[in-house]
Amino acid sequence: MTVAVSRPFHVTLDGFNLALPRGTGVATYARTLSEALKGMSVQVDVLYGLNIPSHTPTALREVLFYDRLGEEEPKTKARFLSERWKARQYSALAGCTAQTIPADSRIDARSFGERMPAFDCLLNARDLFFVAAQRYRATRRFMTVNLPEPPDVMHWTYPFPIRVKGARNVYTIHDLVPLRLPHTTLDDKGYYFRLMNDLCHHADAICTVSEASKRDIIAFSPQAAPLVHNTYQTIRVPSVSLNSSEETLRDVLERLYGLRLDGYYLFFGSIEPKKNIGRLLEAMLSSSAERPLVIVGAMAWKATGELRLLERCLNTGRVIRMEYLPERDLMTLVRGARALLFPSLAEGFGLPVIEAMTFGTPVMASREGALPEVGGDAVLAVDAYDIPQITAAIERLDRDDALCAKLRAAGPGQAARFDMHSYRARLETFYADVMRAPVKHP
Template structure:
């Protein structure tokens, strides 16, 4: 049987960071590579006026014009009263796949993707309203879903521990990266020359500007390195998040105003150039459910210094240097190892490229369809 799957494409429409990438890339891979095993249709709440990414415009879709908060509360309410009130707004189908942490009650089989439980581990990084919603809703969503996809072993452990769901109900399906895009680029091209002139020798961080990404530790490590005679800059790529003003103050306190460069949100097509020209990618996050920059940097032949917490060690394997993200001196030392040991750098680049090549959206889509078929 070829099941019809209604996939929530809301993150692809409304978000540009990790959740948006997951929904976009998974839906694209399902549409292009798994149409012989599943019939795909998209659904999203049309609260922002945005539309589907270009890659998904040919996929059958429907939308519900409902405000963001009303949609979230209605999804939770439908689970509380155990009535599939929202299903009438969806096209017919066999399976509903919630690609973010929002699962309405359905009179059909359901799949829930859980990306992380950061709101439990680092509650201070979420607004009180979002914490309250997720603390109430996620136990219900996790228990009511027929199957759960976790994007990492760390997330699976968190879900099983926090909500008591059977481990057999949670399948780990890692996310992928665009294998064609994240490759080394010519360091003599126009953009490369521009970056070299603008930023010199630089360390790179990629991700939304928010406290859990731990830019502060990266800045302190940069200060240590430059005090030791290095001449390095830190390039920060990512859109504005929340609670980030203390970082700007820290940069000034450390006299790094000319050393920390904010590039803002960069088009995906330009990211490989930022990675390729960086001396080292820093990923000192306090918590991640996955961590795209590690794999993207490895694909672009850039060495990685990463936090040793949450899901990051399982992504990095033995191809990155892992450090305590709360110890700027340890971060600085790891960077110096990469810069001063050519053999180590070469080994990290070679191993990293092989590792990054194993994380594909085609494989994620194939295994996701296996989950769909198991529910029939």
């Protein structure tokens, strides 16, 4: 990395989403970012907020780390005057100091291989993200964290009211869906709005993942314009999914999932209002398509209507639901699908579209958010709010082999615009710009 320092460039990432029990888009972003940085010879540390007391013996910290990785973030207050309650009060008042999590051969961590980021050092500050949010709600102040070795850049992969002392603090804002489509999320809109504006004061830079998201951020916070950088995103595709033969793919689909190669449509992601599942299901039921729609995703929030409609669709046999699949298995389904159906109401980037195009799987996508940037002319574009148009697009994909062949041919070239090499180049430019600017809070 071309930054004038006498040691490896040093970036710390947060592990908030990486620690959640189920994968999220932000967790995928953080893992991919960590791998991109390691490929740039950057020192990468990852800061978690698990319930590991500061007085825990060194040898036990790693045991507790893997024991508690994947637990839900705490939602309630600790018992009054308990040791944990006192620790939280102290952190809220005085900030906190992270501790190193040993990484040695005593723990067999191979089961966590797919969910762990690339890292040089793991760090933990007990209940960090919960305490910081509580403090911000009460005082509108950011929490300060001390790290054993302050990095050049602390890259928060999500907007948190936290800063690391002695580092340049940058924050990734993926989208502004809670403000642009407030009816689709459960976020506290007042909290989110205040935090977005306060980040402009605390951040040394704001990173985002598309020109659409950059425009939205500036529209809500014009003062952020000089701080906002778009690096886009990239994906990690398991080589076994990309390189396996068509015969193997056909066999896996039939034996494990009862699906035919090219014999089904696919949607994957959280089942929530912004994903437009309701209109997609209505279009599917209205269409004359012979192939079923496979939906891979967990029920999220405000999805009661979608759930009722989904249950009706499941009874017809035209929709198949799978709640969760590991990344490698999911990519197998992506590769074997007739097409990905993704008429989302809003996307900061749209990883599923890139993943499908990489495999040469045809894509139907809406014209909302970043999807036109990501899909370009290599997707079949639809109006997200027009059910007859979505229906007609499904029927075209079902019958028009020439159209599907055209999309299969165009997809990989469009996806290559967002490959790892391009992503690293954009990251290098971003961090170089950050390092040239004066530190806001030394």
